[in-house]
Amino acid sequence: MKSTKTVDLAILGAGASGLMLASLLQNRKNVCLIDGNPAPGAKIAVSGGGRCNLCNAHLDPSYYRGDAKVLRSVFGRYDQHWLLRWFHERGVETRLEKGSQYFAKERSRAVLDALQRAARGVETLYGFRVKEIRKEAEGFSLIPERGRALRCRRLVIASGGLSFPKLGASGIGLEFAKESGHPVEPTAPALVGFTLQPAQAFFKSLSGVAVEAEVRVARRCWRDRLLFAHRGISGPAVLNASLWWERGEISIDFLPGFDLNEIRSERKNLSTLLPLPKRAALAFLKVLQIRDRPCRQLGRAEWERLEGLHDYRFAPAGTFGYSKAEVTRGGVGLSRIDPLTMESRLVPGLYFLGEVLDVTGELGGYNFQWAFSSAAVCAEALNE
Ligand SMILES: Cc1cc2nc3c(=O)[nH]c(=O)nc-3n(C[C@H](O)[C@H](O)[C@H](O)COP(=O)(O)OP(=O)(O)OC[C@H]3O[C@@H](n4cnc5c(N)ncnc54)[C@H](O)[C@@H]3O)c2cc1C
Known part of the structure; x- marks a missing residue:
């Protein structure tokens, strides 16, 4: 030396x-x-x-x-x-x-x-x-x-x-x-997006779409923007959740503050009344096996499945890693x-x-x- x-x-x-x-x-x-x-x-x-x-x-x-x-x-x-x-x-x-x-x-x-x-x-x-x-x-x-x-x-x-x-x-x-x-x-890695399991592969078709959501992890929740990305989900609500996530399930409310009872008797199609971008609404209806049609025509079991959008649970596969993590x-x-x-x-x-x-x-x-x-x-x- x-x-x-x-x-x-x-x-x-x-x-x-x-x-x-x-x-x-x-x-x-x-x-x-x-x-x-x-x-x-x-x-x-x-x-x-x-x-x-x-x-x-x-x-x-x-x-x-x-x-x-x-x-x-x-x-x-x-x-x-x-x-x-x-x-x-x-x-x-x-x-x-x-x-x-x-x-x-x-x-x-x-x-x-x-x-x-x-x-x-x-x-x-x-x-x-x-x-x-x-x-x-x-x-x-x-x-x-x-x-x-x-x-x-x-x-x-x-x-x-x-x-x-x-x-x-x-x-x-x-x-x-x-x-x-x-x-x-x-x-x-923290303040970073989540990657997905095969069951959430349909999220990828929404790449580029942003929604308002409430993400819950470890008894904490954040209501903010959620972004569907090519590799998974991101946006401020998800980034904050990643700080506290320790493997296992997270829960997302895709309809925060929205009462589905208020649209049950509407004549308009469901996808136009859900507070989601149309592409996201249609993708969720497909996964929930609900045909898009006037709200008043939907059955009880379908409304129950829709309620599930207030508490959509899944375990992320992992995170986007250190190359994308803010901290x-x-x-x-x-x-x-x-x-x-x-x-x-x-x-x-x-x-x-x-x-x-x-x-x-x-x-x-x-x-x-x-x-x-x-x-x-x-x-x-x-x-x-
Ligand atoms: C894209 C991005 C956006 C962010 N935006 C915000 C924000 O808006 N608000 C906020 O509060 N936080 C933000 N953060 C987080 C914030 O930048 C960090 O928490 C903060 O910079 C940490 O400060 P630090 O001094 O501990 O480390 P750093 O600021 O990371 O500084 C560490 C320094 O050490 C040097 N270093 C490391 N290893 C070596 C080595 N072996 N030899 C010589 N030098 C070395 C690095 O080059 C670096 O300059 C952001 C982070 C990223 C990545």
């Missing part, structure tokens, strides 16, 4: 949490912000459909998988009001959508630019893809795929989860956490992390931030909030 350079603090990952940490550090000398990509913030740039859903007005641990006590501790100090103020003060305008979701008013790029400006003065090392982390007698060594290793006295792992490998994701943080004795909760659930267990500093209780000088930890939020800005807030807690500790 060629000779190594040494810094006091290395931040592995210039994504949401790494950039925020760099932005909040008071002493920037001897700090190095590292990323395998040639530029920082790849996920921020594409997030929220190009407009970055920064955070949510309704911030509460119930929107997360993760230790509620830790979440309360972190958000008790750095919440959505802090986050919005921080970005507003740096010229990022936001817009409230869907009642509670704060998006960048213009482009995600504005969020990324603000973070980069705020992090000025911190040395950056981009295109430095770490293939191995070694614990040394004093500090750590980061061994890249190519070039010289970097040594650091303290290391912040902000390397994210396994989702979207094409944007730079890797398992480096999880692997090193395990090697250094930290519990790592099993990981799985990774599971990760470094919080039991060995001090929530007041984000430092490991097992390895002094080692910190974990953001998605690499076992905290995953629903859609709506919850994952950036966690990334930014966990970084702020860590920055406060490092600044002391």
